[in-house]
Amino acid sequence: MAMAERTIAERFRILDGLRHSKLERARQCAMLTVPSLLPPEGWNEEMQLHSPYSSVSARGVTSMASRILSALLPLNDTPFFRFELKNGIRPDLETTEFLENVSYQVYNKLSSKNLRETLFTALQHCIVVGDCLLIQEDNLNFRVLRLDQYVVRRNVDGDVQEIIHLEYLSKNNDEDAHVYYNTSIDDKSRKGYDTIYCRITFDNDRWQVVKEDEDGNVVDTGEFIVSPYIPLRWSSVAGENYGRSHCEDIIGDIQALESYTEAGMEGMAAGSAFWIGIDPAGLTEIDDVALAQNGSFVPARANDVFTITPSGQMNSQIQAAQSAIGMMRKELGSAFLMDSASMPTGDRVTATAVRTIGRELEQVLGGAFSAIARQLMKPIVQRTVFLMLDAG
Numbered sequence: 165m166a167m168a169e170r171t172i173a174e175r176f177r178i179l180d181g182l183r184h185s186k187l188e189r190a191r192q193c194a195m196l197t198v199p200s201l202l203p204p205e206g207w208n209e210e211m212q213l214h215s216p217y218s219s220v221s222a223r224g225v226t227s228m229a230s231r232i233l234s235a236l237l238p239l240n241d242t243p244f245f246r247f248e249l250k251n252g253i254r255p256d257l258e259t260t261e262f263l264e265n266v267s268y269q270v271y272n273k274l275s276s277k278n279l280r281e282t283l284f285t286a287l288q289h290c291i292v293v294g295d296c297l298l299i300q301e302d303n304l305n306f307r308v309l310r311l312d313q314y315v316v317r318r319n320v321d322g323d324v325q326e327i328i329h330l331e332y333l334s335k336n337n338d339e340d341a342h343v344y345y346n347t348s349i350d351d352k353s354r355k356g357y358d359t360i361y362c363r364i365t366f367d368n369d370r371w372q373v374v375k376e377d378e379d380g381n382v383v384d385t386g387e388f389i390v391s392p393y394i395p396l397r398w399s400s401v402a403g404e405n406y407g408r409s410h411c412e413d414i415i416g417d418i419q420a421l422e423s424y425t426e427a428g429m430e431g432m433a434a435g436s437a438f439w440i441g442i443d444p445a446g447l448t449e450i451d452d453v454a455l456a457q458n459g460s461f462v463p464a465r466a467n468d469v470f471t472i473t474p475s476g477q478m479n480s481q482i483q484a485a486q487s488a489i490g491m492m493r494k495e496l497g498s499a500f501l502m503d504s505a506s507m508p509t510g511d512r513v514t515a516t517a518v519r520t521i522g523r524e525l526e527q528v529l530g531g532a533f534s535a536i537a538r539q540l541m542k543p544i545v546q547r548t549v550f551l552m553l554d555a556g
Contacts, residue, residue: 171380172361176328179315186406190293190311193411196418197221202293202310218425220493221411221418224500228410229287231501236537237280243271245545270548273304282306283540290398290536294409297329298394298540300547311406316395318405324395327364331375332357364393390550394543399532410532414499421492428485435482438473 170178187205194202199213207213216222237244247263249255255263282298285308289296297309297316314329335358360383362375371388397407411418442450446468453469456462496502 171378172328172363172374172376173359173378173380175363176315176330176361179317179328183315183406187312189412190295190409193292193294193409193415193418196415196422197225197292197411198288201289202312205312216422217429218421218489218493220421220496221500224496224502225288225291225411227502228291228500229284232287232533232536233280233284235533236541237283241275243267244541245271270545270552273552274544274548277304278306279544282308286396286540287536290396290407291410294398294407294412296396297327298396300392300394300544302392302551304548304551314395316405320403322400322402323366324393325366327393327395329362329364331360331362333360334358364388364391390547391543392547394540396536396539398536400535410499410529414496417492417495417499421489421496424485424488424492428482428489431478431482431485435473435475435478438471438475441470441472443468443470 187202191202191204194200195204195214196216199216203211203213246267249259283306286296286298289308289310293311295311295316297314299307299309301307309329314327316324317326319325359378360375361378362373365372371391371393373384373386373388375383375385377383398409399407399413401408440453442448442453446465448462448464448468452462453464
């Protein structure tokens with residue numbers, strides 16, 4: 165069957181089935197760090213998420229996302245971008261002041277919306293899962309779609325050619341639809357909502373949008389000159405539609421720390437267990453000891469009563485587990501930049517300090533920082549300028 169004859173829902177299922185192993189790897193990384201970023205397939209809000217034994221990875225993800233966000237959006241009320249002339253010629257003083265004023269107008273418009281908190285969530289997705297879809301609405305608000313809610317297709321150069329994502333519309337005459345809603349990827353379980361499949365393709369320098377319901381009926385069509393869709397990925401692999409996450413690169417260390425922490429907790433729990441032993445051939449009766457109140461007199465002989473505990477035999481194993489846990493915590497702390505210099509805060513944050521932290525991130529992350537900055541910030545500024553011009 166030709167692609168044009170398929171419904172968007174069918175194409176979504178085909179492309180979704182082609183990235184099954186990618187989703188499994190991403191869910192494994194999320195399960196060991198921040199499980200809520202990409203829950204298991206079929207999960208809904210009433211189910212319990214996996215609780216990792218170690219919280220070091222989760223704190224590392226938060227720390228790294230915060231550091232990258234501080235480098236992208238410094239807390240000094242200064243625009244993270246600037247405008248220059250297209251021909252590359254240095255403008256005169258009057259033009260420079262005008263461009264600077266425009267950059268502040270655009271920045272103030274962006275900073276008044278939910279850009280910072282949305283970017284923080286998007287960075288967490290990139291670090292753990294490797295991919296996420298950022299959408300900039302016409303009112304300049306942002307929202308993030310996790311990996312199991314959209315598919316993307318790129319050409320050999322890595323440029324996006326097609327995106328299909330899910331949207332949900334409340335059914336008519338159903339005031340209690342929100343009661344039945346859950347966040348499972350299975351659209352049939354979202355009672356009270358209609359699933360809409362949105363397909364965005366790049367054609368003739370325009371982004372064409374078609375929305376269909378599950379039966380293939382067209383709900384809406386349109387086009388964008390400047391796309392509001394920003395598909396992010398942590399690190400690109402030649403020929404692949406999706407990226408690889410930072411956690412996937414260090415998954416061995418994360419799994420090792422999880423195993424060592426579980427073994428250490430079980431060992432300490434076993435080592436802390438104890439029982440009171442009574443010599444069966446002695447004069448002391450078990451009931452006299454067991455039924456006596458604390459501090460009362462008991463007819464007993466000291467040699468007949470003793471403590472049974474495995475701690476003496478388990479000390480070496482517990483110490484070995486604690487040593488391994490400490491070593492892996494140090495390794496993960498270094499991998500998540502938790503022991504690096506932090507971004508200064510306040511009004512005295514200079515451009516030099518921002519560039520210094522940016523260079524450090526670039527050196528440690530191996531190009532991922534600059535790639536995310538390029539994929540993320542330039543489209544946001546372009547879209548914001550276009551919407552502001554369109555609104556006069």
